[in-house]
Amino acid sequence: MRDIDKYYEKTQNDRPNKNVKYFIENINLKKTDAIDLGCGQGNDTLYLIKKGWKVLGIDREDVEGRIRKRLSEEQQSSFRFEIQDFENLKIKKTDLIIANFSLSFCNNNRFRDTWKIIKDSIRTGGYFVGNFIGDRDSWNKTKSEMTFFTKKQVENLFGDFKIFEFNEIEVDKPTALGNQKHWHFFNIIAQK
Numbered sequence: 265m266r267d268i269d270k271y272y273e274k275t276q277n278d279r280p281n282k283n284v285k286y287f288i289e290n291i292n293l294k295k296t297d298a299i300d301l302g303c304g305q306g307n308d309t310l311y312l313i314k315k316g317w318k319v320l321g322i323d324r325e326d327v328e329g330r331i332r333k334r335l336s337e338e339q340q341s342s343f344r345f346e347i348q349d350f351e352n353l354k355i356k357k358t359d360l361i362i363a364n365f366s367l368s369f370c371n372n373n374r375f376r377d378t379w380k381i382i383k384d385s386i387r388t389g390g391y392f393v394g395n396f397i398g399d400r401d402s403w404n405k406t407k408s409e410m411t412f413f414t415k416k417q418v419e420n421l422f423g424d425f426k427i428f429e430f431n432e433i434e435v436d437k438p439t440a441l442g443n444q445k446h447w448h449f450f451n452i453i454a455q456k
Contacts, residue, residue, distance in 0.1 A: 280311035281364040283429065283451045287393045288315050291428065291453070296359045301350070301382070301394075302366020306331035312362070313342045320358075324349040350378045355385045363394035365449070372411040379421060386456045392425070398448035400434065418450045425454035 279285070288311070295316040300309045303321035309331060312319050319342065321331060328345035335343055348354065350370035361382060370378050386392060396413045397403065404412045415432055431451045439445050 280308045281362075281395075283364070283393050283395065283453060284308045284311060284362055286429065287391065287453050288312070291391065293359065293391065298360035298362060299355055299358045299385070301353075301361060301363040302369065303327065303331070303345075303362075304366075306334060308362050308364060309343065310334055312360075313339050317360070318342045318344075320344045320346065320355075322346050322348050322353075322355070350374070353378055353381050355381065357385055357387050359387055359390040361386055361390075361392050361394070363392070365395060365397070367394065368397035368411050368413070370411055371409055375411040383421075383456070388456055390456050392422075392452065392454050392456070395449045395451045396421075398432070398434075398450060400446070400448040402446040413450065415450065418452065422452065422454045425456055427452065427454050429453040 297318045297320070298312050299320045299322060300306075300312070301322050303309050303323050304327060306321060306327065309319045309321045313335065321327070321343065322345075324347065326347055331343065331345065332340065350367065351374040363382070367375075367378075382392070396418050397410070399412045399414050401412060403410060419430075429452065432449075433451065434446070434448045436444065436446050
């Protein structure tokens with residue numbers, strides 16, 4: 265079994281990311297459409313659908329079946345899926361973009377173009393909810409193709425957004441596959 269499949273198996277029963285849950289519980293936004301970038305096993309996608317959103321899940325892996333089997337027949341109509349990688353991203357305008365532990369996997373040579381596409385696709389008044397892996401994360405020493413961020417770089421990405429939440433987190437704990445790791449990331453909720 266590939267590591268990515270092991271990851272999906274280990275995390276498929278996880279709760280939605282705390283920042284998504286916080287957003288839904290504290291920001292009063294009309295439930296319309298959302299895009300979950302790097303949706304993986306679909307925990308955030310499922311949570312949003314259960315809260316009344318229509319969600320387009322995007323991932324570079326074909327995870328549609330994994331997500332669909334967790335949806336009721338009624339919920340199926342609120343879910344669409346596309347296989348895309350961030351380096352060639354094509355998305356329509358939306359009210360909400362979720363991107364948890366995914367955007368840093370965009371090749372660092374292409375991130376600026378990808379970010380412009382993401383930013384342009386959020387409707388005025390819409391939101392970004394997600395996180396960015398920081399420059400002190402232990403992966404920064406071993407995964408040179410990924411994109412890592414300083415606090416200032418993340419702040420600059422959201423220069424013309426209204427920031428609702430911005431947290432920097434550093435912690436040593438295992439990955440979903442059990443490998444010990446130093447985590448450094450920034451959680452953000454921002455309105456365009």
